[in-house]
Each structure stands twice: as C-alpha cells, then as structure tokens.
Amino acid sequence: MDILAFLAQGFAVALEPQNLFLAFIGCVIGTLIGALPGLGPVNGVALMIPLSFNFGLPATGALILLVSVYYGCMYGGRISSIVLNIPGDEPAMMTTLDGYPMALQGRGGEALGLSAVASFVGAGVATLGLALFAPLLVQFAIRFGPAEYFALFVLAFATIGGVTGGSLVKSFTAAFLGLLLGSVGIDAVSGVPRYTFGLYELYDGIDFIVALVGLFAISECLIYLEDIRGTSRPTLTLGSAMPGVRSAGRCAPTIARGSLIGFVAGVLPGAGAALGSFLAYMLEKRWVGRDGRFGQGDPRGVAAPEAGNNAAAGGALIPMLSLGIPGSGTTAILLALLLSMNITPGPLLFEQQPEMVWGLVAALVIGNFVLLVLNVPLVSLFAKVLQAPGWFLMPMVVMVAFVGVYSLNNSAFDLYMMLGFGVLGYALRKLEIPTVPVVLGLLLGGQMEFNLRRAMSISGGDWSILWNSAISVGIYLFAVTLIVAGLVYSWMVRARLP
Amino acid sequence: MSDFLQDDAGRVPGVIGDRIAGALLLVLAVGAWWLSHDLESGFMQPIGPGEYPRLISLPLAALSLLLILRPGFNQRWPGRAALLRQALTLLVLASYAGLVKPLGFLPASLVAVVLLVRLFGAAWKPALVSGAVLALALYALFEFALGIPLPDMPGLDW
Numbered sequence: 001m002d003i004l005a006f007l008a009q010g011f012a013v014a015l016e017p018q019n020l021f022l023a024f025i026g027c028v029i030g031t032l033i034g035a036l037p038g039l040g041p042v043n044g045v046a047l048m049i050p051l052s053f054n055f056g057l058p059a060t061g062a063l064i065l066l067v068s069v070y071y072g073c074m075y076g077g078r079i080s081s082i083v084l085n086i087p088g089d090e091p092a093m094m095t096t097l098d099g100y101p102m103a104l105q106g107r108g109g110e111a112l113g114l115s116a117v118a119s120f121v122g123a124g125v126a127t128l129g130l131a132l133f134a135p136l137l138v139q140f141a142i143r144f145g146p147a148e149y150f151a152l153f154v155l156a157f158a159t160i161g162g163v164t165g166g167s168l169v170k171s172f173t174a175a176f177l178g179l180l181l182g183s184v185g186i187d188a189v190s191g192v193p194r195y196t197f198g199l200y201e202l203y204d205g206i207d208f209i210v211a212l213v214g215l216f217a218i219s220e221c222l223i224y225l226e227d228i229r230g231t232s233r234p235t236l237t238l239g240s241a242m243p244g245v246r247s248a249g250r251c252a253p254t255i256a257r258g259s260l261i262g263f264v265a266g267v268l269p270g271a272g273a274a275l276g277s278f279l280a281y282m283l284e285k286r287w288v289g290r291d292g293r294f295g296q297g298d299p300r301g302v303a304a305p306e307a308g309n310n311a312a313a314g315g316a317l318i319p320m321l322s323l324g325i326p327g328s329g330t331t332a333i334l335l336a337l338l339l340s341m342n343i344t345p346g347p348l349l350f351e352q353q354p355e356m357v358w359g360l361v362a363a364l365v366i367g368n369f370v371l372l373v374l375n376v377p378l379v380s381l382f383a384k385v386l387q388a389p390g391w392f393l394m395p396m397v398v399m400v401a402f403v404g405v406y407s408l409n410n411s412a413f414d415l416y417m418m419l420g421f422g423v424l425g426y427a428l429r430k431l432e433i434p435t436v437p438v439v440l441g442l443l444l445g446g447q448m449e450f451n452l453r454r455a456m457s458i459s460g461g462d463w464s465i466l467w468n469s470a471i472s473v474g475i476y477l478f479a480v481t482l483i484v485a486g487l488v489y490s491w492m493v494r495a496r497l498p
Numbered sequence: 499m500s501d502f503l504q505d506d507a508g509r510v511p512g513v514i515g516d517r518i519a520g521a522l523l524l525v526l527a528v529g530a531w532w533l534s535h536d537l538e539s540g541f542m543q544p545i546g547p548g549e550y551p552r553l554i555s556l557p558l559a560a561l562s563l564l565l566i567l568r569p570g571f572n573q574r575w576p577g578r579a580a581l582l583r584q585a586l587t588l589l590v591l592a593s594y595a596g597l598v599k600p601l602g603f604l605p606a607s608l609v610a611v612v613l614l615v616r617l618f619g620a621a622w623k624p625a626l627v628s629g630a631v632l633a634l635a636l637y638a639l640f641e642f643a644l645g646i647p648l649p650d651m652p653g654l655d656w
Contacts, residue, residue, distance in 0.1 A: 167570045169561055173523065176558040180530055183554065187547035192537050194547060195530070225587060226580040228619035391618035392628050395611055398591070399636055403648070406598065407640070410649075415595035419588060426584075430573045431512060431519050449550045456545045 003131060010358025013060065014366055022057070022065040023363050027370045030072015035080055035382050036393060040091070041073035041313070041330040042436075043220055046212040047397070049337055050404030053209070059341045060356045064363040066337060067317070070330055071123060071364065074313045075371045076382065078115045078306055082108055083383050091274045091309035094281040098294060098301025105297055106239065112383075113244020114299055115306040116375035118255045120368060122307035125259040126266065126314020127364045130321075133267075134350070134357075137322040141347040146455040147465050151472035151479075153448040156325045156440065158479035168487070170433045178441020179448070181206055188446070189453055201413045208336050208442050210405055210414050211421045215435050217401040218422025221394050223429065228390065241376050251303040254284055262308030266315025266328070268482070276315070280308025314364065321345050321357060324447070329436040336443050344447075509571045516569030523562035530555040587617050603648035607633040 013019060026048075033044035048069050052062040077092030082099035095115065102111040144152070157175045184195045185205030196202040248255065261283055262276035284304035285294045294301045316328040324346040326332035338345050343353070350357055375382075405418050425435050452466075459465035467473055530551050537548035576584070594610035612629030616622065641648055 169564050169568070170570065173558065173561040173565060176554055176561060177523065177526075179554045180526070180551065180558060183551045187537075190547045192547040194537055194551065195533065222584050222587070225583050225618065226576045228583070389620070391615050391620040391624075392632075394618050395614040395629075396632055398614060399607070399611060399632060402591070402594070403636060403640055406595075407648070410599075412595050412599060415598075416592065419591055419595065423588065427519070430575060431515055432509075432571055432573060433519070445554075452550065453545045461545070 003135065006354055006358045007131060007362065009355060010360070010362035011365075013355050013359030014064065014362035019061055019064050019359070019363060020366065022061050023068045023367045024370055026065045026068025027072040027075075027367050027374060030069035030074075031076035031079075031371065031374055031382055032072075032385060033069070034073030034076025034092075035385060036076075039220065039397065040077060041070050042333065043216045043397075044069050044073045045330050045333045046209075046216045047400055047404065049209050049333065050213065050408050051400075052337070053340075054404065054407050059338070059343055060359050062337060062341065063334070063356070063360055066334055067360060067364060068367045068370075070313065070334065071310070071367050072371060073330075074123070074310050075116065075119050075375055077309075078119070078302075079112065079379065079382055080386055082111045082115065082302070083386060091277045091305075091312070093274065094277045094305035094309075095302055097281070098296070098298050101295070101297035102299070102302065107243075107297065109239035109241045109380075110243040110247055111299070111302050112379045113241030113376055114247045114251065115244070115302050116241065116372060116379065117245055117248035118251070118258065118303040118306040119310040119375070120372045121255045122259040122262055122310035122312075123314050123364070123368045123371075125307075126263050126311040126317075127361060127368065129263050129267075130314055130318055130364070131361050134318050134322045137318065138347045138350045141323055144347070144471065145469070146451040146458065147467075147469060148472045148475065149451040150448060150455055150466060151475040152323060152325055153444055153451070155475050155479040155482075156444065157437065158483055167432065168483075170431070171437050174428065174433050174435065175437035175441045178438035178443075179445045180441075181211075181438070182442045182445025183449070188450065201411070201417075205446070206417070206442060207408070207414065208439065209340065209408065210418050211442055212333055212336065212439060213401045213405050214418040214421025215425035215428075215439060217397055218418060219425030219429060219435070221398050222422060222426040224390060224394050241379050245376065247299050248303065251300055254288075254300045254303045255307045257287065258284060258304040258307030259311040262311030263315040265308070266312030267318050274309070276312025277305035277309035281305040321349065321360075322347065326440065329439065332436065332440050332443060336439075339443070339447075508574045510574050512569045512572035515572040515575070517566050520562040520565035520569075523565070524559055527555040527559035527562060531559070583617055587614065590614060590617065599649050602650050604633065604637055607636065 014023065029048070030041075030044060033039050033047070034041065045066055048066055052065055055062075057065065074091065077087065078095045078099065081087045081092040081095040082103050085096050085100040085103075087093040087096055099111045099115065102108060157172075182205070184202055186193050186196075186203050193203060258280035261280045265276035265279055281301065281304050284300055285292060288294070288300060292298050292300060312328075313330075316326070316331045317334075319325045320331040320335055322345075324335065324344060326335045335345060343349065343356075401418070402415065405414050406412075408414060428435050428438070455465050456463070467476065534548035534551045534555070537546065537551075590610055590613045594606055598606045608630060611633045612625050615625040615629050615632075620628070637648065
C-alpha cells in the first residue's frame, strides 16, 4: 500500500515538535475565532495569513497552522449557535435550529458534547476521504494540459455562483470584477504594466492577502458597527458535555449519514461547508420523517449538520490540493497562501512535495484528536469567551488585521488598500453580491490567463484548442450541469422556505 | 455566499443600490476596455497583454447592464447614526494608518484603540482601560513574543 507508506512519512512530518505545536495552537485559535459570533473560517484564516507570513514559517508549517485554524473554526462555530442562538459562522447556521432549543431545556452541555463528537467523526471521514481520493484525482489530472486547466478555472467560477444559490448575475459580476482586479500589475509574459496608473506599489498586482483581510475582517467590523447594542443574552446553565458522548452513540447512524453527505458536498467545487450542513440537516429530517422533533431540540438535528459541515470542510481540501481549484471560500484563501509561497497546488504537488501533502493529512488527523479533547472537557472555557463584549472583541480583530497587514511590507499603502477593500466588501455584502468570487477572481485570474496564453501559443492563436480535447469538453459540460443543478436547487429551496 | 440560509427580513428591493453599483461597474468595464488598447501587444505572442482584460471587461459590462436593467435585492442599508459611526471608524483607521510610522506604534495605537473601543459602543472608562491593555498586549505580542519589529516612537528605542 503506497498510501500507508506515504501516511507514515506524513506522520513523521506532523509529529515534529514544531509542527505539533503549530497544530495545537491552530486548533485553539481556530476554536476561539469560530466561536465568536460573526467570525468564521474565512475571516479566521484570512486574519492568520499575514501573521503566519511574519513568523517566517516554512510552507509545511504555515499550511499546518492554517488548516488547523480552519478545522478549529468549523468546530468552534457550533458553540455560539448552541449557547447564544447566533451562528458563529455560516456553516453553523443549521445547528441553531435544534442546538439552541436543547440549551433552553438545560441540555446545552449535551448538545455541545454531541456536536463535538459529530464534528470529530465528520472531519475524520473527510480526512480519510482526502487520503484515499486525492491521489486518484491526481492520476487523472496528470494528463491535463493548459487548455484543460483553463477549462477547470472556468468550472471553478461557474460553480461558485451556481451552487450557492444566490443571484447568478451577481455571483458572475463578482467573479469578473475579481478577474479584472487580478489583471492589475506587471503582465508576467510581456512585462507591460497594466492598470497601475504609475503607482509602483501596484506593479506586483493587488496583494490578495491585503484584499482578503479587508474584504472579510474589516467589512465584518463595518457590519457590526451598524448595530452596536446587540441583543441581550440570557445566561444558560450548560452542564457537563459528557452526556453528549453517550447521546452521540445513539445518533451514530445520523452522524454517519451526515458525514457522507457533507463530504460529497465539500468535494464539489464551489459548494463548501454551508451547503454540506444544510443538506445533511434537510436530508436527515426527511429520512427520520415524523418520528423526529426537529426544531424543538432533537439531538439528531445537532448531530447531522455538525457532521456534515466538518466533513465538507475536509472534502473541500481535495479539489484544492489535487487540482488547485478551491472548493469553498476558505480553501480559496488557503490556496492563496500556497500560491504566495510559490507552491502551486495540483497534481505535481503530490509528486514533488509528498512530504508536505501527507504531512498535512497527518496533521489533520492529529488536529482532529486535539480538537475533540479541547471541545469535550474544555468546552465551557470557550463558551466563557462568548461573554466578552463586542466592543472589546471587534477592535481587537481590527488591530490584529492592521498589525498583520502592516508588517507584511511596512507600508501604509497596504493599510489604505485594506481599508478600501473593507469598504468594497461592505458595499458588496449590502448589495448581496457575494465576496468569495471576487477573491477567487483576484486569486485565480493570473493562473487562468497564464494557461490561456500558453494554450494559445501552443496552437498558434487558434482558439479552438480550448474545446478540442474530450477532457475539457467534459469539464465544460460538468460546469453547465452544475449551474443548471444550482438553478433548480435554489428554485426548490425558495419554494420550500416561507 | 449562502443566500439560501438568509432570512428575508432584512432585505429591501435593490432598485437604487443595484443600479448605482451596475453603473459604477459599467464605467469600470468600459474604462478597462479603453485603457487596454494602450497595452502594446507582445511580439511573437498570439495573445498580448491587452487581450485578456478585454476578454474580462466585455462580460463585466454585459453583467452590469443586466444589473441596471433587472435589479435584485439588497440587505437593508444602515441608518444615519450607523453611517456616521462607520465613517468615523474609517477616519480613525485611515489616520492611524498614516500616523503609525511617524508617531511610532505605541502612541498611535493607544489613541486609535481607545477611539475604536469608544466607537464600538463602550463608555470612556472601559474604553481607556481596555484600549491601553489591548495596545500594550499587541505590542508585547508582536515585538517580543513573535519578534516582528513595529515602528518605534521617535527618539525612543521602543
């Protein structure tokens, strides 16, 4: 078994003291960020990226840190859903439906324990899936040429809008805006500066780390400023999380189903964890039927979405690592990190740097155990953090963003740029134009153009090379199918919701 | 990102907002198209540096026209008090960005954090205390624990 040998090698990497420490720190920070209402994995990872650059971490270490933050956020998101009825992040939205009623009945501890175990299983299934399926996808992707890669990028953009169910026009507008912003800077092929208006700071293009922190962290604070009073929070007695572990035993089939559904949703490009938890919850409700008391504190209503969103989070890493196509907003940011470290994810990554890929997989396994320990006996500590007032937390987020971005280049220009993107992100959110496609465009635009131009120079300027191979036609067809499926799906959801 | 999970309570028709956004994006797309003609085509390359931005700005223009013609929904826009608070916050942050180097990290951050905590709704006393704590903690974290140098106060070595 090749995979076992690789995995053993991976554990050797992940168990190095420094990497083990990073995984642990990442899990703690991630759970904290995830637990804070409004801050989710996207903001958390975006906030951590400038810092990890400043640490001067090697690529493997930085990736382990950020992926641990990512997994930690997915775990932490449920805490405020259950305790405060405010989802800590988007994917934890479904957990409020049954988690908060459980807390009101004095079973908050049970809900927290149960959801921790469900998260553990979901993330575990996804990590296993990553180890098994990513190499398969790689063997397939190894035959890809520039034209096929161009098609893959088209697929990524087509699906990010299609599957999430918002307005298609707005998602695509966001994507093209991002692509246009991504073309700022010196053209890598000809050396001609584009749209720099003589500003030398723009010659390297718009730094997507700066853009990310602005679009997510700063805009989140602007949203928060709209209503600083917030709602009064009743204090609930939580109780021990231990009964949740037993309750998880009873919910085992639910957790298994939720994990599988979430994993599949995560692997699909553009879908992400929010869809994973949504589908897991809805299908479980359908499956259990009239026996369930969903919406009134049914433990299965907590177990299903938590297994689903954590499985989706892991599943989303598969297309990111093996194809270089992010499956969700957060994996797009992880991809940004890799690209800015001059590591191009894709089939070659598995051949050239197996120690990194498998070290990451092993770190996920270890991180998952750390998270289980953090989240069952120690969960009340994290729940306490939620009592900290917003007027303290939000300025802290702003300051961490500021210092992190400033120390990248010691330049005030970056800070102004970050503020500009913060305002842009805020406006887009108010307009219901999704921000993730903007990031994707900014991020993937360079690669997309590079592959397009390479394909064109291979064909000598003949555009038909783009659709001349069976693989690329297949990818385009898949993209169209996903868009149509997304349209049908959002129509169905709209018909269902009041 | 996940529109399907949002409640409809905070939504308003985006007739004005979407049209303004569409118009701005249209200007952007046309401008990008216009300027791309100044980018000289590289020799020996079937596609020059201007081709790709043109390829992008065309659909962007079409989409922004669609946005103008068929506006969708917006989230509820903030009231005057909230707008003022946001503008003041941005002003504090922009001044802080400009002053952090000339004044040094500690003094600039102290003032900025106290004002920020104030703007986020705390009274003066907790704002002063927590602002000082936050600025000092961040300074200690970055300068000593992480070893990232921050701008010093002029005339002082810290």
